[in-house]
Amino acid sequence: MHDKEYLSAAAMAVARQLAENPVILSIPIDPDVADFMGAFVEDALGLADVIEDGLLTVNGQGEVLYEAR
Secondary structure (H helix, E strand, C coil): CCHHHHHHHHHHHHHHHHHHCCCCCCCCCCHHHHHHCCCCCCCCCCHHHHHHCCCEEECCCCCEEECCC
């Protein structure tokens, strides 16, 4: 079984457990399965975001500077 197939099957098993018993307070889940299910969302500011917002500039010496606004 490939990783994606395993992760999908494991996610379905978790969803099935929750559907069968919605009052369960917690279900132990492998971190890889939780990540596949979207549990770990990265909200950090990335380089692409900074460039897209035009906050990076290059000075006369060729140094890249971040301008906080």
